[in-house]
Amino acid sequence: MLYFSKLRIIFITLISIFFIIIASSNLFKFDNKLLDKKINLGLDLQGGSYLLLEIDNDPVIEQKLQNLTVTIRNYFKDKNIKITNFKLLDQNLFFTSDENSKQAILDEFKSEESRINPYYQRFKSHQLDIIEENNSFKVSYSKQGIINLKTSSQDQALEIVRRRIDEIGTNEPNILKRGNDRILVELPGLDDPMRIKSLLGKTANLTFRFVTNDTEDSFGAEKLVFEDGSEEAIVSKRIILSGDNLLDAQPRMNSETNETIVNFSLDRVGAKRFGKATSTGIGKRLAIVLDGKIISAPVIRDTIATGSGQISGGFTFQSATDLALLLRSGALPAPLNIIEERTVGPDLGQDSINAGMLALLIGFILVILFILVKYKIFGIITNIALVLNLFILVGVLTLFEATLTLPGIAGIILTVGMAVDANVLIFERIREELKNEKNNLIAFDSGYTKSRTAILDANITTLLAAIILFFMGSGPIKGFSLTLGIGIFTTLFTVYFIARLLTVLYVSKNKEKQGLI
Amino acid sequence: MIAFNRYYNKFNILSVSLVIISLLLLTFKGLNFGIDFKGGTLIELRSSDSKINVSSLRDNLSQMNLGDVSVKNFGNETDYLIKFENNENKNVIEEIKKNLDKSFGNNFNFRRVENVGPKVSAELLKSGVIAISVALFLMLVYIWIRFEWQFSLGAIVALFHDVIVTLGVFSLLGLEINLSIIAAVLTIVGYSMNDTVVIFDRVRENLRKYSDIKIFELTNISINETLSRTLITSITTLLALLSIFFFGGEVLKGFSLAMIFGVIFGTYSSIYIANTVLVRLNVSQKTVLREDKN
Numbered sequence: 001m002l003y004f005s006k007l008r009i010i011f012i013t014l015i016s017i018f019f020i021i022i023a024s025s026n027l028f029k030f031d032n033k034l035l036d037k038k039i040n041l042g043l044d045l046q047g048g049s050y051l052l053l054e055i056d057n058d059p060v061i062e063q064k065l066q067n068l069t070v071t072i073r074n075y076f077k078d079k080n081i082k083i084t085n086f087k088l089l090d091q092n093l094f095f096t097s098d099e100n101s102k103q104a105i106l107d108e109f110k111s112e113e114s115r116i117n118p119y120y121q122r123f124k125s126h127q128l129d130i131i132e133e134n135n136s137f138k139v140s141y142s143k144q145g146i147i148n149l150k151t152s153s154q155d156q157a158l159e160i161v162r163r164r165i166d167e168i169g170t171n172e173p174n175i176l177k178r179g180n181d182r183i184l185v186e187l188p189g190l191d192d193p194m195r196i197k198s199l200l201g202k203t204a205n206l207t208f209r210f211v212t213n214d215t216e217d218s219f220g221a222e223k224l225v226f227e228d229g230s231e232e233a234i235v236s237k238r239i240i241l242s243g244d245n246l247l248d249a250q251p252r253m254n255s256e257t258n259e260t261i262v263n264f265s266l267d268r269v270g271a272k273r274f275g276k277a278t279s280t281g282i283g284k285r286l287a288i289v290l291d292g293k294i295i296s297a298p299v300i301r302d303t304i305a306t307g308s309g310q311i312s313g314g315f316t317f318q319s320a321t322d323l324a325l326l327l328r329s330g331a332l333p334a335p336l337n338i339i340e341e342r343t344v345g346p347d348l349g350q351d352s353i354n355a356g357m358l359a360l361l362i363g364f365i366l367v368i369l370f371i372l373v374k375y376k377i378f379g380i381i382t383n384i385a386l387v388l389n390l391f392i393l394v395g396v397l398t399l400f401e402a403t404l405t406l407p408g409i410a411g412i413i414l415t416v417g418m419a420v421d422a423n424v425l426i427f428e429r430i431r432e433e434l435k436n437e438k439n440n441l442i443a444f445d446s447g448y449t450k451s452r453t454a455i456l457d458a459n460i461t462t463l464l465a466a467i468i469l470f471f472m473g474s475g476p477i478k479g480f481s482l483t484l485g486i487g488i489f490t491t492l493f494t495v496y497f498i499a500r501l502l503t504v505l506y507v508s509k510n511k512e513k514q515g516l517i
Numbered sequence: 518m519i520a521f522n523r524y525y526n527k528f529n530i531l532s533v534s535l536v537i538i539s540l541l542l543l544t545f546k547g548l549n550f551g552i553d554f555k556g557g558t559l560i561e562l563r564s565s566d567s568k569i570n571v572s573s574l575r576d577n578l579s580q581m582n583l584g585d586v587s588v589k590n591f592g593n594e595t596d597y598l599i600k601f602e603n604n605e606n607k608n609v610i611e612e613i614k615k616n617l618d619k620s621f622g623n624n625f626n627f628r629r630v631e632n633v634g635p636k637v638s639a640e641l642l643k644s645g646v647i648a649i650s651v652a653l654f655l656m657l658v659y660i661w662i663r664f665e666w667q668f669s670l671g672a673i674v675a676l677f678h679d680v681i682v683t684l685g686v687f688s689l690l691g692l693e694i695n696l697s698i699i700a701a702v703l704t705i706v707g708y709s710m711n712d713t714v715v716i717f718d719r720v721r722e723n724l725r726k727y728s729d730i731k732i733f734e735l736t737n738i739s740i741n742e743t744l745s746r747t748l749i750t751s752i753t754t755l756l757a758l759l760s761i762f763f764f765g766g767e768v769l770k771g772f773s774l775a776m777i778f779g780v781i782f783g784t785y786s787s788i789y790i791a792n793t794v795l796v797r798l799n800v801s802q803k804t805v806l807r808e809d810k811n
Contacts (some may be wrong), residue, residue, distance in 0.1 A: 033725070197607075339634035342632075358765075366759075370749075406765075406769060413765075414757055414758070418757075421746075421750040423713060454718040457718060464656065465706055472642075472648035476696075477699070
């Protein structure tokens with residue numbers, strides 16, 4: 001255990017120097033790409049917002065089943081099978097047919113190449129489940145169908161969320177999927193997430209529909225309230241234009257009325273439809289509906305063929321800007337709910353950094369003094385290893401550009417406290433060996449050898465705890481497990497290479513001295 | 518040599534009572550779960566107006582129909598921690614801001630806002646319990662691979678003791694259980710194991726070395742031989758933890774306090790619980806030799 005080859009000494013020295021440089025790149029700027037790395041500060045240290053959004057897929061499922069009603073009716077009409085009594089209840093679609101058609105319908109749904117009920121070829125499971133009883137059928141989404149629906153609405157929602165956040169222009173947002181119906185948003189440096197929260201909370205489903213008095217409208221009609229709650233109107237369910245037809249939307253100031261408005265321009269299909277609707281509907285009111293509420297319902301005075309128009313609705317400049325942003329970025333496939341929010345202001349973050357660093361400094365000094373008093377020369381060796389341990393630990397975190405959190409700093413401090421354990425085990429063992437062994441070299445050698453299993457066992461148990469924390473924990477706690485876990489490896493490296501090397505150098509020079517440790 | 522083994526019985530009785538008291542506390546008083554596990558909203562406020570105090574803030578907020586609101590100082594005079602049960606109102610933070618600005622002037626800095634929905638808090642609690650269970654289980658497996666089953670049992674009994682008594686202290690003092698406490702408990706599990714393993718390692722070595730010493734005496738020898746290491750490591754770890762507790766800021770107070778208790782109990786249990794299990798199971802030289810033959 002006491003022999004070090006020249007090559008190994010060089011290797012150890014190089015590794016130590018490398019990590020010291022990497023660690024110090026947090027303080028100085030290096031031109032070299034490899035060296036110019038920095039530890040990322042977690043949201044709890046630099047300030048920022050963590051939002052966990054959950055997609056409410058229930059309306060999507062209901063809408064899809066609603067659409068399916070038409071599809072099923074038409075599909076079987078072509079096959080001369082009559083289906084009646086469509087009813088939607090609790091995400092189940094019910095309908096009835098006659099005895100003769102029963103089997104044909106079931107066959108259509110259960111066929112592996114079914115066109116009305118796809119997915120079998122790909123997933124070995126249909127999109128829809130069907131149950132028949134007394135000629136009445138119950139259709140609902142299968143497990144696989146739900147998974148696909150959720151994944152696809154998550155993909156769409158992620159895209160829209162990203163666009164909305166990019167539009168606001170926060171720096172380096174982190175937008176990730178969680179499970180199949182959640183989206184995690186991390187916004188560093190943002191101390192007031194109010195605006196983002198309100199923007200993400202809106203589905204932004206925009207439609208242009210005629211106001212009608214005709215409750216017998218063939219498309220159906222519904223009563224909607226105005227955004228400001230002032231009045232309500234009956235609006236046709238027939239959609240003239242939707243948000244999908246928008247190319248652009250911008251807040252503007254109307255110079256005549258001195259009112260803030262939102263200007264929009266339409267794609268070709270949209271422009272054509274808008275032109276047609278405004279030419280046939282002169283004198284009618286066109287309601288602009290956002291998420292089930294009427295923003296405004298102006299009277300059409302002229303045909304608008306230019307494919308652009310404006311929305312007015314008593315906006316402030318801020319609300320017009322936000323509406324334009326929502327329209328530009330598109331509608332969410334389903335409503336989002338914020339189910340977890342954690343926001344830390346930048347000054348609290350800075351306070352936490354200061355407190356963490358102070359605790360680290362004081363803890364470090366206390367441990368170093370204690371070890372120095374306890375072990376004298378070997379205390380110096382342990383302390384050199386401890387200082388290098390800290391550098392290497394920070395260096396490794398920097399190299400991988402890991403995220404440092406406040407519990408992460410606690411993990412570093414704890415590592416400092418526990419890192420001396422291995423050296424203590426070794427030195428105490430050597431002391432014991434020296435009671436029966438007069439030869440320093442032999443005593444030191446067997447001290448190292450005999451303490452090895454205990455050191456290994458002790459570190460593996462801590463590592464196990466750190467690994468579990470890493471996989472089960474979230475955010476700040478992950479940061480703790482990361483520093484604790486990496487700390488175990490850097491500790492073993494500094495104990496077995498650096499401290500041992502220094503010990504060997506010292507002992508071989510003082511072979512004959514009594515009471516060495 | 519200190520005769521630790523003279524007090525085996527006395528300390529076992531003490532530990533059993535501590536565990537029973539802790540379990541009673543956990544059953545009847547329960548734990549003070551924070552919003553991580555209970556759901557709800559937490560706001561850390563700093564005011565720049567020294568005339569504002571806890572009771573004026575509480576009076577103001579209690580008019581807002583937030584349910585059970587708790588307001589207390591946090592760290593220093595001008596910092597406050599406000600907590601209330603989960604509220605369906607999505608804009609509650611905005612409304613609180615407006616309300617406070619209206620009543621006290623624009624004197625507040627919202628330093629931290631946390632809002633955990635009921636679904637998330639239930640999941641966090643579940644994953645916390647799973648994490649601790651998995652940790653205990655993995656430790657059991659590890660120690661079972663490395664040592665004979667009697668040692669494994671001793672280590673696990675010591676672990677359960679540490680975790681239960683630490684939680685008992687939290688229940689007794691009404692300290693808040695949040696995510697960082699789970700991290701602390703897991704680290705305690707690692708630390709306590711670490712301490713026990715070092716002594717066990719020596720017990721096993723001594724079982725092979727001395728063929729005629731009974732386990733009662735042998736554990737005492739082993740404890741004494743490893744005592745200075747046990748103390749030094751506990752002291753340096755406690756120095757680090759005390760430094761976090763006193764200087765690391767309010768957020769880490771609960772975490773470091775749990776760890777401090779854990780390290781103290783862990784050190785104690787390595788000596789007085791893990792070893793006494795070996796004695797009670799009458800571990801002998803044969804136990805280790807049989808293993809060697811295999």
